[in-house]
Amino acid sequence: MHMETIVHKVQFCVIGGGMAGICAAIAAARHGVRTLIMQERPVFGGNASSEIRMWICGAREAETGLIEEIRLENLYRNTYANYSVWDSVLYEKVQNQENLTALLNCSCLDAETKDGRIVSVTGWQMTTQRFHKIEADFFADCSGDSILAPLTGAEFRQGREAASEFGESLAPAAADKKTMGLSCLIQARETDSPRKFIPPAWANVYPDDGFFTNRDHTLVGNQNFWWMELGGDQDSIGDTEKLRDELLKVAFGVWDHIKNRGDHGADNWELEWVGFLPGKRESRRYMGDYILNQTDVQSGGKFDDIAAFGGWPIDDHHPGGFLHQGPPNISITPDQPYGIPLRSLYSRNISNLWFAGRNISATHIGLSSTRVMATCATLGQAVGTAVSAALRHGCTEVRETASRYFREIQTMLMDDDCYLPGLRRASWPLARTAHLVSSGAGDPENLRNGTDRALGGASNCWKCRIGDTAEYDFGDSVPLHEVRLVFDSDLERNRLMMPANFFKGGKKLAPPETLVSSFELLADGKSVFRTESNHQRLVRIPLDIRARKLVLRVCGFAGSERTTGGVFSFDVR
Numbered sequence: 001m002h003m004e005t006i007v008h009k010v011q012f013c014v015i016g017g018g019m020a021g022i023c024a025a026i027a028a029a030r031h032g033v034r035t036l037i038m039q040e041r042p043v044f045g046g047n048a049s050s051e052i053r054m055w056i057c058g059a060r061e062a063e064t065g066l067i068e069e070i071r072l073e074n075l076y077r078n079t080y081a082n083y084s085v086w087d088s089v090l091y092e093k094v095q096n097q098e099n100l101t102a103l104l105n106c107s108c109l110d111a112e113t114k115d116g117r118i119v120s121v122t123g124w125q126m127t128t129q130r131f132h133k134i135e136a137d138f139f140a141d142c143s144g145d146s147i148l149a150p151l152t153g154a155e156f157r158q159g160r161e162a163a164s165e166f167g168e169s170l171a172p173a174a175a176d177k178k179t180m181g182l183s184c185l186i187q188a189r190e191t192d193s194p195r196k197f198i199p200p201a202w203a204n205v206y207p208d209d210g211f212f213t214n215r216d217h218t219l220v221g222n223q224n225f226w227w228m229e230l231g232g233d234q235d236s237i238g239d240t241e242k243l244r245d246e247l248l249k250v251a252f253g254v255w256d257h258i259k260n261r262g263d264h265g266a267d268n269w270e271l272e273w274v275g276f277l278p279g280k281r282e283s284r285r286y287m288g289d290y291i292l293n294q295t296d297v298q299s300g301g302k303f304d305d306i307a308a309f310g311g312w313p314i315d316d317h318h319p320g321g322f323l324h325q326g327p328p329n330i331s332i333t334p335d336q337p338y339g340i341p342l343r344s345l346y347s348r349n350i351s352n353l354w355f356a357g358r359n360i361s362a363t364h365i366g367l368s369s370t371r372v373m374a375t376c377a378t379l380g381q382a383v384g385t386a387v388s389a390a391l392r393h394g395c396t397e398v399r400e401t402a403s404r405y406f407r408e409i410q411t412m413l414m415d416d417d418c419y420l421p422g423l424r425r426a427s428w429p430l431a432r433t434a435h436l437v438s439s440g441a442g443d444p445e446n447l448r449n450g451t452d453r454a455l456g457g458a459s460n461c462w463k464c465r466i467g468d469t470a471e472y473d474f475g476d477s478v479p480l481h482e483v484r485l486v487f488d489s490d491l492e493r494n495r496l497m498m499p500a501n502f503f504k505g506g507k508k509l510a511p512p513e514t515l516v517s518s519f520e521l522l523a524d525g526k527s528v529f530r531t532e533s534n535h536q537r538l539v540r541i542p543l544d545i546r547a548r549k550l551v552l553r554v555c556g557f558a559g560s561e562r563t564t565g566g567v568f569s570f571d572v573r
């Protein structure tokens with residue numbers, strides 16, 4: 001007997017629906033690419049989803065583009081920082097996206113290759129008991145564990161490089177197979193009265209604080225128990241199930257210690273949630289044409305083909321994890337954001353395979369910084385955008401796409417509000433050549449200077465008050481097709497949105513107060529667009545009109561008391 005196989009023919013197939021995978025899929029679909037994303041879980045988000053509950057971290061310099069859009073949507077919709085609402089934000093971003101098909105609960109387990117290319121991949125969907133076979137021009141592996149590496153023969157590495165190979169001072173003297181470990185997180189809730197906790201008989205017992213040297217386990221601030229980590233000296237793929245069993249013993253044992261073994265100020269706290277799906281930090285890393293390493297991370301990574309940036313510290317965890325008595329990690333922050341090149345995002349020996357996420361072409365030390373999810377999301381957006389450029393030019397190879405079209409890919413990314421350090425977006429010719437005036441004291445030239453964030457002491461922002469206007473005069477009546485606005489979403493805000501533990505009174509989310517929530521566009525004095533409910537930084541408004549003058553009028557900010565704010569970009573074509 002055979003199980004049914006459904007065949008899908010698309011242009012681009014993404015495996016894995018973590019933050020990297022969904023951004024790759026959405027970016028491609030928005031640029032007109034028929035895309036399919038296969039995700040083995042019922043929810044999107046990978047380690048950020050309700051199943052694992054890690055925060056989305058990134059560089060000190062905020063990531064924008066799709067990840068900022070997703071964050072702002074969550075701030076708007078998810079007032080009480082609820083994990084199911086967060087799942088639904090990610091779910092609808094994918095499900096409501098034109099050109100994008102999602103296969104949930106579907107695990108990729110096979111691939112067909114010919115002449116160094118992937119022809120198709122196949123997944124098993126557990127809920128329907130069907131196989132899905134996807135034929136596509138390009139594939140992106142965003143599965144974290146790089147499932148397409150063993151299935152296609154794409155080159156990969158697992159483990160730590162020797163210091164001498166890339167001149168990495170932080171790498172071990174000799175190469176080994178060790179990685180960072182896995183974790184099952186826990187979350188706790190503060191209540192009004194004392195709560196008992198009876199540990200399962202199989203939980204580990206930690207009678208005193210001796211086990212917790214260097215591991216803060218007080219219920220204050222942003223404690224999320226990330227140091228409950230095991231498996232760095234085992235096989236972080238093959239041993240996952242065994243490690244999960246050990247991690248659960250640790251998780252329940254740590255909570256038993258906090259509740260029952262010494263005063264941890266936790267009498268009124270109860271266990272809210274335990275992750276039964278281990279979060280993974282590191283396993284297979286693909287090999288691309290460039291292997292990003294410690295020097296790049298620490299010297300600003302200047303690449304012609306920059307496609308994204310990183311900036312999280314070199315945050316390398318000891319492979320012994322919780323069993324290692326010394327500090328659980330080293331954390332060394334780079335002085336500046338560093339570029340990540342397109343050449344680190346495609347396979348060097350499979351000619352239609354891209355990747356994004358923690359599996360990119362980086363050394364172990366490089367990965368220890370690139371692995372955070374806001375960085376992964378921007379890598380995904382770069383890959384999806386690159387695929388759309390390739391298809392537009394009829395280009396079939398990843399290497400050729402990157403080498404011939406990287407400038408165009410960078411332009412597309414910056415138009416889509418991605419920040420590429422060292423590059424400046426060219427505002428569109430119509431806006432650039434028009435006469436621009438504004439009311440109020442702010443400098444309107446900032447609206448078309450191509451930099452949409454404060455940088456090097458310059459605000460790059462048109463400072464405005466409620467009622468202020470900025471006006472383009474094109475000298476003659478011209479066709480207008482699109483307006484692109486970038487509002488101030490306060491990139492300096494605390495970008496950790498979701499709670500680690502649930503304190504009494506709860507955490508409340510809201511759009512940044514600085515954001516323009518209400519504005520109007522007027523063409524030759526006539527209103528052509530108005531909204532009172534904007535909650536996004538990048539806003540693109542399609543138009544189909546002719547006009548000589550186009551005015552942006554600011555009518556209100558997200559902070560109800562707020563009367564002043566800023567706009568970074570007012571572009572038109």
Ligand SMILES: Cc1cc2nc3c(=O)[nH]c(=O)nc-3n(C[C@H](O)[C@H](O)[C@H](O)COP(=O)(O)OP(=O)(O)OC[C@H]3O[C@@H](n4cnc5c(N)ncnc54)[C@H](O)[C@@H]3O)c2cc1C
Nearest residue numbers: 016018040046047057108143144183279280357358372373
């Ligand atoms: C405990 C822990 C703490 C961390 N702390 C932070 C933090 O505070 N902030 C931060 O930003 N990062 C943190 N990280 C790192 C970060 O979570 C990962 O590096 C990041 O999630 C990698 O993103 P990704 O999209 O590549 O993979 P993932 O988030 O793992 O997403 C990959 C998705 O692909 C799916 N998938 C896998 N195989 C298949 C298959 N065969 N078919 C279909 N789908 C598949 C997976 O189920 C998963 O949903 C932490 C990691 C761990 C484990």
